[in-house]
Amino acid sequence: MTATPGGGIRTVLNQAPLLAGHNVVTADRALAEAVARHASQEAVESLVPLGFEAGSQEAREHGMLANQNEPVLQPYDRYGNRVDEVAFHPSWHWLMERAVGYGLAATPWEADASTDEGRHAHVRRAAGFFAWSQTEPGHGCPISMTYAAVPALRADDALAKEWTPLLASRSYDPGVRPASQKLGALAGMGMTEKQGGSDVRANITEARPTSTDGTYTLHGHKWFTSAPMNDVFLVLAQAPGGLTCFVLPRVLPDGTRNRLDVVRLKDKLGNRSNASSELEFGGTVAFRLGDEGRGVRTIIEMVAATRLDCVLGSASLMRRALAEASWHVAHRSAFGGVLADKPLMQNVVADLAVESEAATALAIRLAASVDNLADPHEAALRRIGLPLAKFWVCKRTPGMVAEALECLGGNGYVEESGLPLLYREAPLNSVWEGSGNVNALDVLRALSREPEVLDAYLTEVGRARGADPRLDAAIDSLLGLLGTLTPDEMEVSARRLAGRMAAVLQGSLLVRYAPAEVADVFCASRLGAGHDGTYGALAGGALATIVARATPVVG
Incomplete structure (x- = not known):
């Protein structure tokens, strides 16, 4: 760069301007054409507000801030009570609020199939998830797990009716409270363990039945559980009848905190915004989802x-x-x-x-x-x-x-x-x-x-x-x-x-x-x-x- 009188080296030349102020949906012709092809042009148009916000300078800045200010594990409160909470930066909540508000969590599963939007709800949601994830990838993890939980929950009508409306809500409602007091909920999953990884049949976490109504206590650990502040988790454990799937709420219906010990947050490659954790269970209450031995x-x-x-x-x-x-x-x-x-x-x-x-x-x-x-x-x-x-x-x-x-x-x-x-x-x-x-x-x-x-x-x-x-x-x-x-x-x-x-x-x-x-x-x-x-x-x-x-x- 050559110094010029009056400007000097303070004048910047030949740098590309910031990529902001574009519509991430409509500016992506491959995406817009695919949505119109597999859904409708109306579906594309319904995503225009999301596209504008995803392409804004504000969204870009929140994405950067969420990764510059990592989540912090708080095992105890000021009085010494075990709370196992994770504190996130306000930019994380800004991103999450919009992702949930745009219907990118479990909203499609509750869509009215008699409408055009309902008939193509999953294409619309997929395109929105694709576009909004370009703001910042880490917060897509809890959004994705919330979306994915609903098909599995359908293995039990009662549990599905309890959780699906909350998971499908467009209201982002963080905080440790029972489901009955929340406007919306988020789901996570815990499958892998230290000794097994992808070989989940090697899991050793034990599920002990406590009654005949499908209530168990879990005893063991999970090696990777992202977003430990979510409201409910689908986990695998060894019941008397074999590897079984369970629904594990963070807060029990009576308002008491479930025994969910966050051992540490992972220092991982990739985004720094999301909290990936190791969990330990010591009598943690969970509800059987599906039959024993049919967990996978x-x-x-x-x-x-x-x-x-x-x-x-x-x-x-x-x-x-x-x-x-x-x-x-x-x-x-x-x-x-x-x-x-x-x-x-x-x-x-x-x-x-x-x-x-x-x-x-x-x-x-x-x-x-x-x-x-x-x-x-x-x-x-x-x-x-x-x-x-x-x-x-x-x-x-x-x-x-x-x-x-x-x-x-x-x-x-x-x-x-x-x-x-x-x-x-x-x-x-x-x-x-x-x-x-x-x-x-x-x-x-x-x-x-x-x-x-x-x-x-x-x-x-x-x-x-x-x-x-x-x-x-x-x-x-x-x-x-x-x-x-x-x-x-x-x-x-x-x-x-x-x-x-x-x-x-x-x-x-x-x-x-x-x-x-x-x-x-x-x-x-x-x-x-x-x-x-x-x-x-x-x-x-x-x-x-x-x-x-x-x-x-x-x-």
Whole structure:
């Protein structure tokens, strides 16, 4: 920078303006088109207020503050009473209040299916969750678990009737009080233990029945429980009849605090806004959800819903990173011109844009399957599509975010840009709920035990047959792989198979619905044999058009 008379070094030149003041929903053409396609244009319009607030400078600042001011564990009150509370910064509550108020928690489960909004409630909520999570990813965890709890609660009518209206409420009502005194509630989950991790059948927490009405006391621990200030938790424990699911309220109906000891908060990679904790149970009261010995089957509906949100959350991280990168290169000059006009930078950003659009299209398509669970095809597609997408989209996110960060150069490496938070957060969804291996193996499980899921998958990708020869060849290659793998080869090849199936599913969606230039680049770079995975190595295409489509417009 050159000093000028009167201005000196205080005058800043050639810096991109802050990305704020845009509508995160309508400025994202891939998202808006997917919502209109799988729901309606009215659904897009209903998300406009959320989009404006998510793109505001105020939301951006609250997201930064929530991560700069970490939650604090308060084991005891001033008198020495054990309280096990976690104090959050006001910006956390600002974000949570709006997420709940916009209906991003369990609201869709109570929607009126006779209305347009109700028929497409899960697509609308998915798009809102995708857009609002771009403000700050950490607070999406309790929102996601609250959304996911309702399908599992339906295993018991009484418990569902008690908790679902509160979880579906648009009122954010924090504080340690019994459910009867709250306008809204949040849910969490506790599955993993120190010795088992994803192998929940190795859990040793003991559930002791205290009566014949389904009341138990829990004795043991949970290794990861996010948002320990939530009102109710779904947990797994070993009952006399085997691994069982339980509903554990933070406060008992008579107003006394349940025995829920927060041992410590995790010092973890990723966001700093959310409180991930270790819990210990010592006679903690819980209520059985479903039959004894059926814990995994009972909670699996919650797991399926959190998988959807893992895909949405990772796709959201991709989109926020892409927005920051494309905005920066559109306003930054180097080597004699605007970066966005440089052919190699266009190649990089267009590649990132195609990755983001493919993730967005798949995530919203799977959300639409939740709106149509009575349809056998949709239910089967959801069964196979969720582990595929959870494996693939979440696995692709760290590399994609790293490349977007690099587009900003040194500016992207400082916390103020927001990119370091996205980069630290990028691996999370691949780990949470089950690693890549867990989801790849679940794909094999679904294929071997539920033949209808392969039929649904092939029907879905087959709808794009004949539209692009590269997609057709990829489908044929995939069928050949499925036909030649022996049972002994299946497990070692699970990741390769899951990745190919996911990419083909993305390709079919883009060929059917995306602009031709986006589908062309995806099929050329993701479905062929010559692409090494390096972003910015596209062989050609309408790159400038793709970059322009992906770049946010402010105002």
